[in-house]
Amino acid sequence: MGFASRSVSITRYRVRGEIEGSFWDTVHEGIRKYSFRPVDTSGDEEAMGWTSMYDFTDIEFKGAPYVTGNYVGLALRVDTVRVPPRILEMNLKQETRKLLEETGKRRLSSGQIRDLRERLKESLRKQVFPSIQVFDLIWDTAAAVVYFGSHSVKARERVEDHFKKTFGLNLTPLLPYIRGEEILAQPGERQLLEQLRPSSTAP
Amino acid sequence: MDLFDILREKAFLGREFLTWLWFRSDRSGGRIDLPGGKVIEVFFLDRMTLDLAEAETPQTVSLKGEQSELREGLAALREGKKIEEARISVRSGDNDFTMNIKATWFSFGSFRTPPVFREDDSDGDDGEGAFLEKVSLIEEGMAAIDALFEHFLRLRVSDEWELSELPALRRWIASSE
Numbered sequence: 001m002g003f004a005s006r007s008v009s010i011t012r013y014r015v016r017g018e019i020e021g022s023f024w025d026t027v028h029e030g031i032r033k034y035s036f037r038p039v040d041t042s043g044d045e046e047a048m049g050w051t052s053m054y055d056f057t058d059i060e061f062k063g064a065p066y067v068t069g070n071y072v073g074l075a076l077r078v079d080t081v082r083v084p085p086r087i088l089e090m091n092l093k094q095e096t097r098k099l100l101e102e103t104g105k106r107r108l109s110s111g112q113i114r115d116l117r118e119r120l121k122e123s124l125r126k127q128v129f130p131s132i133q134v135f136d137l138i139w140d141t142a143a144a145v146v147y148f149g150s151h152s153v154k155a156r157e158r159v160e161d162h163f164k165k166t167f168g169l170n171l172t173p174l175l176p177y178i179r180g181e182e183i184l185a186q187p188g189e190r191q192l193l194e195q196l197r198p199s200s201t202a203p
Numbered sequence: 204m205d206l207f208d209i210l211r212e213k214a215f216l217g218r219e220f221l222t223w224l225w226f227r228s229d230r231s232g233g234r235i236d237l238p239g240g241k242v243i244e245v246f247f248l249d250r251m252t253l254d255l256a257e258a259e260t261p262q263t264v265s266l267k268g269e270q271s272e273l274r275e276g277l278a279a280l281r282e283g284k285k286i287e288e289a290r291i292s293v294r295s296g297d298n299d300f301t302m303n304i305k306a307t308w309f310s311f312g313s314f315r316t317p318p319v320f321r322e323d324d325s326d327g328d329d330g331e332g333a334f335l336e337k338v339s340l341i342e343e344g345m346a347a348i349d350a351l352f353e354h355f356l357r358l359r360v361s362d363e364w365e366l367s368e369l370p371a372l373r374r375w376i377a378s379s380e
Contacts, residue, residue, distance in 0.1 A: 003337060006318070010311040012345070054330060064330045071338055138338055147341060151310055176217035176309050176352065177209050183353050184360065192360040198215035199369055201222060202283035203377035 002053065002075070002136045003149055011156060013146040013171040014178065015139065020168075023141075027072065030166040035059050036077045039130055047079045048162060056134045070142040076159050079130040083121055091120050135159060146171055210307065217306030218254070218285035220355050225276075225286060226372045237354050243295050243347050250290035250303065253279040280376045288312075295347035298340065304348070316340035 002008070019026045036049030036059045052058035052066065053073040066074055095116055096108060108116070136149035137159060148159055148171075160171045172178060177193075184193045204212075227235055228245040235243050252265050253276060276286070286306060290313075293300045303312035319336045358368055 003341075004333075007313045007315050008311075008341075010314050010341070011308065012310065068331050068334050071334075073334060138341075140338075140342070147338075151305075151308070151312065173206070174309055175206075175209055175213075176220060176306070177204075177213040179309065179349070179352065180216065180356050183356055189360065193356075196213075196216065196360065199219060199364075200283065201219070201285065201369070201372055201376060202281060203373045 002134070003073075003138060003147070004054075008136075008149055009151050011148045011151055012174040013148060013160075014174050014182070015144040015146055015169050016172055017169040024067075027067075027141075027167065030168075031061075031066065031072075031074070034162060034166040035061075036079075039079050039081050045081050045125075047077075048158060049077060050074045050162075050166070051077045051134070053136055053138075056132070070140060072139040072141060074137050074139075076135045076137060076155075076162060078133045078135075078155075078158060080133075081125055081128055081130045083124045083128055088117070088121060088124060091124060092117055095120060137163075145174075214307045215285070216356075216359075217309055218287055219359070220352055221286035221289055221304065221306050222280065223355055223359075223368075223372060224291075224351060225289070226375050230375060235351065235354075237350055241350065243293060243351060245294075245351070246292045248290040248292060248301065250288075251276050251286060252288040253284040254287040255282070255284045277376060293344060293347050295343060298343055300340075300344040300347070302344070314341070314344065316344060 031050055034049055036051045037047060039045070039047040049059070050066075051074070052061050052063055053075045054064045056075055056077050059077075066072055092113075096113070099108065099112075099116070100106070133155070135155050135158075138147045140146075146163070148156065150156065150159075156173075163169065163171050180193050181190065184190055224235075224245060225247050228247060233244045233246045235245055237243065250265075250267050280286075288303055288305045290301065290303050293302070298317050300314070300316055302314040305312065316337065317340060319333050319340070358364055
């Protein structure tokens with residue numbers, strides 16, 4: 001669910017690292033370079049990139065801007081084109097039978113099967129709808145915090161990777177212990193945190 | 204410590220936070236007084252997941268339903284389980300938030316803020332205004348959780364934890380039978 005909804009999922013990250021040179025120039029350049037480009041029907045099975053938070057088809061940010069005050073608001077769009085394996089196998093069996101009837105052969109060589117499978121995959125891919133996933137992200141550049149609109153492990157891996165590619169900055173999940181390290185930053189305090197062991201709360 | 208080690212060895216910190224939060228909320232009618240005078244109201248609602256993390260095979264107790272059924276959660280606490288996830292409401296200032304707060308990742312499901320006032324569409328930048336208001340509300344809710352966590356954390360590393368807070372927590376768990 002996007003952040004515009006009443007009810008959202010949120011994973012929080014601390015943004016770590018430094019941008020060399022002009023901060024906003026790097027941000028704009030990065031977003032431009034790593035914005036979404038659709039799947040190339042002849043090759044890629046997956047496409048991933050930034051789009052507008054307000055419209056996942058707006059890949060040039062012609063509608064609302066992505067900067068509001070100190071915040072950068074983006075959506076990460078992931079399109080996956082996948083031919084279901086059984087559909088491929090079904091078509092492969094049909095085409096194999098046809099070829100064997102036409103040529104009178106008993107069976108195809110492994111090379112022929114491989115080529116046939118590749119050709120079928122290409123043509124079937126053109127008939128498949130891509131699955132489109134969209135995940136919202138809000139970056140508070142003043143507080144070095146990112147709010148990411150999903151919990152899924154795969155979505156998190158993707159956004160961490162793409163954010164790093166785009167801006168050269170790391171996203172660290174704000175786990176309780178990591179938040180604790182920020183709160184108890186003095187050497188003496190930090191040691192107390194490190195020495196903590198689970199308490200038994202059973203009476 | 205790398206992320207993997209932290210997740211494996213320090214997940215108890217988030218669970219103890221939620222367990223302590225329930226104790227404090229229940230004991231004082233929802234009102235939690237923070238150092239510096241700020242007051243935050245916290246109520247545990249109809250959904251809670253408890254887990255025995257240190258066991259070979261984690262056992263999950265999921266509760267859904269009326270508040271009174273949360274007493275079953277206390278039975279799980281008596282067995283040494285801790286809260287992994289809970290649906291809570293948080294009131295900070297004039298604003299009410301509800302959320303499923305998750306202990307291990309400190310992440311949030313179904314995070315609900317008060318409604319954002321939408322200006323009518325004739326105003327050119329109502330998108331921006333609504334965005335800023337939404338973010339501001341999210342940050343306010345997060346700030347309340349952070350303030351509660353900081354209060355817990357400072358207590359947790361102090362001598363007061365073993366001396367008074369933990370015994371009181373244990374008594375609360377035991378007394379609910």
